[in-house]
Amino acid sequence: MKIIVAETGGFCWGVRRAMDKILDLSRKKEEIYTLGPLIHNNQVVALLESKGVKPEKKLENLDKGTVVIRAHGTTPQVLNNLKEKGLDVVNLTCPKVGKVQGIIKGHINKGYQVVIVGDEGHAEVVSLKGYSNNTAFVVGSVEEAEKLPEMEKVIVVSQTTFNYDEFFKIVDKVREKAKEVKEFCTICDSTHRRQDEVKKIASQVDCMIIIGGKHSANTTRLAEISKQYCPVVYHIETEDELKGIDFSNFDKVGVSAGASTPSWIINSVVDYLRFVDEKSRFSKRVLGIVFNSGLFRGFSAFVFSYGLLSLANFQDSLKFSVIAFLYIFSMTLFNGIIDLEGLRFSNPTKFYFLKENKTLLIAIGIISLTLLALLSINISLNVFFIILLASLLGLLYRIKLRLKGRIMRLFDIPGSKNIIYALAWSIVIVFNPLFIYGKSNALSSFLMFLFVFTVVFVGSILSDIKDIQGDKFYGRETLPILIGTERALRIANWLVIILILFIGVAAITDGQNFSMPILTMLFGGYYMLVNKLVVKKRNVSPLYYEFLLDNFALIPGLLAFVFSFFK
Ligand code: SF4
Structure with a gap:
């Protein structure tokens, strides 16, 4: 489907x-x-x-x-x-509604009769009518316009969420009733674009799902428009209302939502539809487990580590890559469980997955941590202590601590999550094997540390931007919430540019080969692609985003592995 x-x-x-x-x-x-x-x-x-x-x-x-x-x-x-x-x-008040209020106020003073095309009793219409000293006529259909009295000079405005086609039909009717008619199509472009897209999608699918409040006028209108183009239309508030519906007969299902529907509800519905499809249910369930448990992120860390360590000609690449896998997998799993409520709004599918399988996942996480401890002790005590420190950092930064009577988490300090997260990856992937175990102090090892830190740091900023709506609802203060999405993106962009320049210049002055500069530039290209998607695309599944962001580690890891053969 x-x-x-x-x-x-x-x-x-x-x-x-x-x-x-x-x-x-x-x-x-x-x-x-x-x-x-x-x-x-x-x-x-x-x-x-x-x-x-x-x-x-x-x-x-x-x-x-x-x-x-x-x-x-x-x-x-x-x-x-x-x-x-x-x-x-x-x-x-939305400035676009404020503009309509201004039009009404200006024309009332010039003696015009106001006709508002909209739903009588709707809050916006009530507010608009107030600006006409409650003298405006409100009409919601051609039939109602038919009943208007004969008038001299009239202005016609519309509720910002009214049906575009219907508005012009009503205006034509009003023209028959007045000598002078000034029309102001004040339907907001956001409404217009939304309705146009719904028409387009509804005409291509067998079933259309419109999400939003049952008493929301603009959502109801989307459902009405869909019914003109699609045989089966469901107007729902949450995915619970889809349970029991047989989707096996539908090849294509369209989804849209009203102007007051938050993204986390849209995501829950879309994810429900993805998993309800009988034909691909098994493969999607497997994918869900792989992504929601942190297995894919762990795998990306493994590849990232193996590729970079191979590029550095490091002897024990495999052992340290397994350590990277176990560490990132268990930290992702435990952090998700510790911060479960926060996921409810940013990634509802992951929230339900972790909630429903909590006990089993905790057991798997403990096994993973035990293996991590045994493997690192087996390598050396120094390696074990670094892993222990990184694990404490990775777990404690989300745990609530009481300091001077105040409940605090390191995680709540804006930007701290991004830094700690990037630091943990760099320590496990580069610092522990190359600096602690390999006792390297070469510039190339330092450049790799910087590379991993920046890659993970900018990835976490994009992830925060993607989660911004859910984080705001949850009350979390991330960097994009504090300084704004644009500034956060600008910081991430500049960091990538500086990384490319720094690694390029350092490699040239140190007489190194060009593996790291090329790797950094290729990463920069992938970063730009994902960046564009984060900025432009809305309503992209959290699972898909997670895949794109986990590739920040996977792609450079694969490339580094390939480059290691040409050194
Ligand atoms: S639909 Fe939204 S953006 Fe458009 S006028 Fe209404 S509140 Fe403002």
Whole structure:
């Protein structure tokens, strides 16, 4: 079964902006109220409530704390009321909705009658109507437009999430009712693109799944549009509603989501569909185990280590590569289990996999750590102590410690995760074999250390960027959350450029061969490809991303192994 996931599904710009700001606020302020639910999605609203952001329907009940105006906006009357009450008001009205409010306000003053094309009672429409002093007519269909009275001068605006085709049909009808009609198609481009893509996908598939709140107007509209092009359409809120549906008769299934659906819910649905397919269920389950348990990451570490150590003409490459495998595999496994709740939002499939198989996985992890200890003791005590230190670092940085009455984790210091993670890989793959065991102090060993550190560091930044929405919901402060995605990407880009230049110049001045500079440049090329994907593509499966990011170690490892034959 082929699954086509819409690029445009999920949070629109305005909702993401409101969500980011409210999550920031929830970290700083105690009592936060939203006038009505922030967005039409029960799961997100429940999660926000757990962070102290409470929806309040009635204005009269608000007399303390911070009041947030949601992306739909509110009426000028309500805004004045809140200000008169002396409340701390944070206005998160989407600027695109604000623009429509401005158009209405400007034309009301010039004596125009306002017609709003939208859903009567929808929060955004209520807010728009407020800017017409509640004199606007609201029409949601051609039939309703038919009932409008004869008018002189009219402006027609639309709810930002209205159906594009329907809007123009209604405008045509309004033209028959007024002498002068000014139309403003204020349907947001994000809505327009989303609806266009849904039409395109729905016309290619046997079954269409639309994810989002049942009471979300824009999601319901996507389901309605899909029904015009596809025989079977499901409008669901979570993947639980898909259980019991027989997908064996479908060859192609399309997935899209409303503007208020978070990416973790879309990912859960897509992953559910991937695993429900009878024909490829077994192979996908195996793939799921390989990736979610950390086996693939361990394998990548093995190849990375073996390739680089072979390139360095190191004698005991195999033993140290097995150490790299056991270390990275067990650390990935235990870190996932320790930080299980955090995975719920960034990688739901992994979350359920680790949760359901926790006991077995802990047993496998302990066996892996025991083998790691035995193998490293067998090599030398120094090697064992370094591995012990790296393991403590790898495990303790996620564990909560009480310091001066405050619960703290090293992991929560922004950027610390990336540094510790990169340091652990470099120690196990390069420092332990070449510096501790091999007693090397050659420049080439130092360059390899730097190479591994940078590769893993930039990979972890891209991983944080991919997880940004889930991390924000979970309350984690990663580097991209703290300094912004663009700046974090810029840091990663510059690090890769500096690495290429540094290794190139060092190799030339030291008279080394060009294996490391070529390897670094090829890695730079792969990095750029993944970087583009992270920036441009939305709704990519976490499993696929994990594969791409684990290849940061696998590809240079394979290349280094090949280069070792030509030294
Ligand atoms: S759909 Fe468009 S106008 Fe509405 S909140 Fe999202 S970005 Fe803003």
